[in-house]
Amino acid sequence: MAHSEELGAFDILLRYVDVKNAAKDWKTFSSRPSAVRPVAARARLAIDWDPPEHTAWRKIVDLGVDATTPDRIEGLVEADTVSLIDSFASKGECDLVADYCEQVPLQAICHILGFDPEHKAEIRRLSGDVLASLKEPERLRKALGEFSEIVAAPVLGRRGKEGRDFLTLLANAEMNGRPLDVQEITDTMVSLLLAGHETTVSGLSSLLYEVLRRPEVRDRLIADPDLIPAAVEEALxxxxxxxxxxxxVTSDVNIAGVDIAENSTTYLCWAAANRDPERFTEPDEFRLDRGPARHLTFGFGIHTCPGQAVARMEMNVAVAxxxxxxxxxxxxTDDIRHEFRGSETESISSLPAVFTPTS
Structure with missing residues (x-):
């Protein structure tokens, strides 16, 4: 347990067991008024709600991503990775973040949501702007306004039409017996694009960093591709x-001997829980033989990431x-850094790589 006086003061849960237990107890550890700090006017995401509102929002999000989604788009993702590799394979060098990691999830989310390919670059820019401005109210309002203009029109244009793509399903979805308004459409799209794109870019970049900085791990995965899922989990x-x-916190609670008062703020730190030595042997080491110990990167409880199976599939396909x-x-280069990106996120901005050019 730790404590910070920043952002109005909050207690930080660090142990795996404490983070997991808090994540599954939404009645005591409420997401309201917001899952991020500072609390500011922004798109309301499913992670900001408790039941019953969360249940209604989760049903909307689940229209875009369900248990069938990974199998449905895996062939498309494989084709995308081949095309992307073809675009730089003859050069003998590339920046894996810009040329590969940013592109694979972006194309995947366009397949899922039903966006036309020509919108990809603009969607990438706007989703990045929204994420980067979550703690800057004026900049955020501008970014959300631009984002709304891009995402709302394709959805509203499908209202009353038939189709199985997410934009059409969203256009005809109802919230409490009525169609979604423009703000609710925008909020839903922000939730899916940030969760389905930006985070996967970060996860895939970290995966390639961990694999390629260790030639023996790279060679082992080439010799035995069945180990790739283990590499994915370790990177995550x-x-x-x-x-x-x-x-x-909705009522007084005691965690690890520390009293936390009602209406206090707590921070559920997945990053620390994932390296808890009481849960993981050699927690700072990248091990392909770690086994089934479950990390908390995708959350736990009602707010578990609905797109985690899709993200895992994309990362497996991309590295394979x-x-x-x-x-x-x-x-x-050895000079690779994970950088803070705002709103509790981090990523690698550049990952230069070299290889034997292909003809």
Missing amino acids: RLHPPVFGFYRR ELLKRLPDIRLA
């Missing part, structure tokens, strides 16, 4: 794209195809 455990979320096509790929 060590480098959660989102460090954690805030909760408001890259190692198959460019088996000697390696990092071009």
Whole structure:
């Protein structure tokens, strides 16, 4: 347990058991008024609600991502990775973040949501602007206004039409017996794009960093691709794209001998819980033989990330195809850094790599 006087003061849950227990107890650890700090006017995301409102919002989000989604788009993701690798394979070098990690999830989310390919660059820019401005109210209002103009029109244009793509499903969805308004459409799209794109970019970048900085791990995955899922889980455990979320305590509670008063703020720190030595042996090490110990990168309880299976599939496909096509790929520099991106997120901004050019 730790404490900070920043952002109005909050207690920080660090142990795996404490973070997990708090995450599953939404009645005591409420997401209201917001899962981020400072609390500011912004898109309301499903992570900001408790039941019954959360239940209604989660049903809307689940229209876009369900248990069938990974299998439905896996072939498309594989084709995208092949095309992306083809675009730089003959050069002998690339920036894996800009040329690959940013593109794979972006194309995947466009497949899921039903956006036309020509909107990809604009969607990428706007989703990044929204994420970066969550703690800057004026900048955020501007970013959300631009975002709304882009995402609302395609949805409203599908209202009353038939189709199984998410934009059409969202256009005809109802909240409490009525169609969604423009703000609710925008909030839903912000939730899906941030959760389905920005975080996967970060996760995939960290995965390639961990694999390629260790030639012996790279070679082992090439020899035994069945180990790739284990590599994915270790990268997600060590480098959660989102460090954690805030909760408001609804009644007095004692955690690890510390009294926390009603209406206090707590911070559920996935990043610390994922390295808790009481839960993980050699917690700071990247181990392919770690086994089934479950990390908390995708959250726990009612706010567990609905797109986690899609993210895992994208990361598995992306690293498998890259190692198959460019088996000697390696990092071009040791100077790689995970950088804070705002709103409890982090990512690698650049990942230069070199390899034998293909003809």
